[in-house]
Amino acid sequence: xxxxxxxxxxxxxxxxxxxxxxxxxxxxxxxxxxxxxxxxxxxxxxxxxxxxxxxxxxxxxxxxxxxxxxxxxxxxxxxxxxxxxxxxxxxxxxxxxxxxxxxxxxxxxxxxxxxxxxx
Numbered sequence: 001x002x003x004x005x006x007x008x009x010x011x012x013x014x015x016x017x018x019x020x021x022x023x024x025x026x027x028x029x030x031x032x033x034x035x036x037x038x039x040x041x042x043x044x045x046x047x048x049x050x051x052x053x054x055x056x057x058x059x060x061x062x063x064x065x066x067x068x069x070x071x072x073x074x075x076x077x078x079x080x081x082x083x084x085x086x087x088x089x090x091x092x093x094x095x096x097x098x099x100x101x102x103x104x105x106x107x108x109x110x111x112x113x114x115x116x117x118x119x
Contacts (some may be wrong), residue, residue: 004019004020004021004028005017005018006018006019007018012036014035015032015033015034016032016033016034016035016071017030017031017032017033018030018031020060020063020064020067022046022048022060024048024049025046026059027044027046028044029041029042029043029044029046029064030041030042030044030055031064031067031068031071031073033071035074038072038073038074039073039076040068040074040075040076040081041075041076041079042064042071042075042077042078042079042094042100043078043079043080043081044079044080044081044089045060045061045078045089045090045091045094046060046061046088046089046090047060047061047065047089047090047093048060049088051072054096056088058090058093060090061090061093061097063116064094064095065094067100074097075094075100076100077100077101077102077103078091078094078095078100078101078102078103079102079103079104080102080103080104080105081104081105082104082105087118091104
């Protein structure tokens with residue numbers, strides 16, 4: 001998986017944002033980080049699924065963590081914007097790996113901008 005876009009911070013209140021395209025599902029996973037603190041949010045990270053083998057893998061999530069480590073960031077939260085019909089989330093695996101809390105939009109992403117309680 002490759003970084004498809006990097007938008008550097010435009011100032012003290014602007015995050016650094018990386019987008020990573022996952023070809024199988026056509027999903028873009030994001031890392032948004034505070035340039036001052038190095039704390040990052042991982043957003044909509046994919047758990048890979050091989051339908052022929054009926055198995056999952058964490059290759060995409062590992063690529064996201066590789067970026068986090070390469071940039072010297074600390075994962076502060078893991079977010080899913082809503083439940084995804086086209087792929088599974090890697091949030092549980094990422095929580096095990098990083099210890100960061102997970103969250104999803106209220107009502108699974110009701111477009112109100114609210115975030116549910118962290119788990």
